[in-house]
Structure formats: structure tokens, C-alpha cells
Amino acid sequence: MIESMKEDHHEFLDIIFFTPSEFEKAGGAWPIRIGRNIAKSNYHIGPRTTPFHYLIFVLEGEGTFIQNGHRYSLRARDAFCLYPQVTHEYWSDPKESLHKIFIAFDGKHAAELLARIGLTPDAPHRSGVLTPETASGMRAFMEEVRKPQGGASDLGRLTRFLGLFDRIAKSPATRLLQPDSATPWLQKGKEYMDIHFAGGITVEGVSSHAGVDRTHFAKQFRKAYGLSPVQYIQRLKMNQAKRLLVQTPLTLTEVAHSVGYPDLFSFSKAFKKQVGLPPNRYRTAENNKS
Numbered sequence: 001m002i003e004s005m006k007e008d009h010h011e012f013l014d015i016i017f018f019t020p021s022e023f024e025k026a027g028g029a030w031p032i033r034i035g036r037n038i039a040k041s042n043y044h045i046g047p048r049t050t051p052f053h054y055l056i057f058v059l060e061g062e063g064t065f066i067q068n069g070h071r072y073s074l075r076a077r078d079a080f081c082l083y084p085q086v087t088h089e090y091w092s093d094p095k096e097s098l099h100k101i102f103i104a105f106d107g108k109h110a111a112e113l114l115a116r117i118g119l120t121p122d123a124p125h126r127s128g129v130l131t132p133e134t135a136s137g138m139r140a141f142m143e144e145v146r147k148p149q150g151g152a153s154d155l156g157r158l159t160r161f162l163g164l165f166d167r168i169a170k171s172p173a174t175r176l177l178q179p180d181s182a183t184p185w186l187q188k189g190k191e192y193m194d195i196h197f198a199g200g201i202t203v204e205g206v207s208s209h210a211g212v213d214r215t216h217f218a219k220q221f222r223k224a225y226g227l228s229p230v231q232y233i234q235r236l237k238m239n240q241a242k243r244l245l246v247q248t249p250l251t252l253t254e255v256a257h258s259v260g261y262p263d264l265f266s267f268s269k270a271f272k273k274q275v276g277l278p279p280n281r282y283r284t285a286e287n288n289k290s
Helices: 110-116 132-146 154-170 185-196 203-210 214-225 229-247 252-258 264-275 279-289
Strands: 011-017 030-039 044-048 053-060 063-067 070-074 079-082 088-092 099-106
Touching: 011 132, 030 132, 030 154, 053 110, 053 132, 063 079, 099 110, 099 132, 099 154, 110 154, 132 154, 185 203, 185 214, 185 229, 203 214, 203 229, 214 229, 229 252, 229 264, 229 279, 252 264, 252 279, 264 279
Parallel strands: none
Antiparallel strands: 011 030, 030 099, 044 088, 053 079, 053 099, 063 070, 063 088
């Protein structure tokens, strides 16, 4: 393994650098570099900062990591992360050289990716979370992007990158470390309705997505927002229908289908009950205002 790595004064290093495409940079996070190293006895990084987020796994060996004034012991299967512009320092035990595999990434949602696997600025180290599947996935990522021709495209890099975090997040070793409060269940259900209101969703489906009982969800939703989930979905449909009636030339039937009604009759009946006018009269009245 060392034969394929570049040697310098304190380590053997194998690293691949990426130039992210505009498509990658339009997303929430994208990979910057990926690599692995074997530390020599004098291996010592920092104190310094980095412009990127780093997720680092310990394959073998022992060492020490310091960030934000906190000290952590490093051992095989541990994970630790570096945050941009935060001073960090880490080094290897001279007798138990660190072997690490790592990925650096950037983007406005990069920190959220780390939070998905239980790593935060206040808790940048976790013990025993590296699985053989994750290690194999990172090595496969490296080999795919290393190919000089026919290697990973920007879509391929993103697929591997996000798939890596998905695999880690689903691992039993990290599932319990994910902060439950990252997206409260009530907010999670509301956001689900905000997106999928026209897709034939049910309160049962929403509460299942939020991870709570239907009755409990409906009760707490009404308490928090002043209306039932059914009423909220109905309001979302009507607000979208009003926008479509005024801002587009869609027929009434097309508007009905666009907001999740199977036919014009049921849409018109619901619209008149909610708004006070049939959809055609509402469109005429609003167009006359302008």
C-alpha cells in the first residue's frame, strides 16, 4: 500500500483533488478532495485552520485531536471533523502510527451533512463509528475518480459523495448520534405538507413521515398552528389554485388537477366553500382588478 503513496517528512500520502463544476457548486455541498495517509512517528498537524470541512476516519493506530480547546483521544474506527476557520491540531502516537482516510468538502449545507452523522462543532469526535462498508465505500470512491479516462463525472462524484454520508447515517453505529432536535417532528410534518400538498397525501402519511401517531400529530398540529392538518392541506391547495387562476392561462380543469383534485366538480365545490366564489368568477374578479 505504501508503494502507491507519496512520501514526505512526516507521512505517506495518497490524495486526489477535485475541481467542482458549476453544477456541483449550485448544490448544498460538494467534494473538494479525498485521500488516505499513513503517519510517521513525527506526524503532527497544526495548530492551524482549514478553509473546508473535513471528515476523517481512523483506520489504524492512535493519536490525539484538539479543536475548540477540547482534547480527544483517537483510536481505530473513530471519526473526527475539522471545521472551516477553527483552529485544530492533531498528531500520531509515535508507537501506534495513525492510518487515516478522509474527505474534504465545501458548501452552505456542509455542516448539516456532518450533523446528519452526529458530528457538530461542539462534538467533532465520535468513537467506534467507522464500519468496513464505509471504509470500502471511501476506497471505491478514490479508485473511481482516480481513473484518468472514463472516471467519475461531476454527477458521479456527487453520487458517491452523498451516498457516502447516506451510508454512514444509516449505520447503527451513528444512527443514535444524530440530533433528534435537528428538525422537530412537528416542523418535519408541516414541511412535508408544504411540499407535497398536491400529491394526494393523507394525515396518516404525514404523521408517519414525521414519526408520530396520527392522533397525536393532529392534536399537536392544531395546537401549534390553529387548524387541523386537513385544513392546512386544503388551505395550501386553495392558495396555489388562486395563484394559478390569476397568474396563468391554465383551464379550470388543469388548475384542479394541478392542486390535486381528480375533477373540476370536486375542485369547484371545495374552492367555493373555501374562498366564497366559484373559481371562474374568482379569476374574472381578480383580472378586473388589474
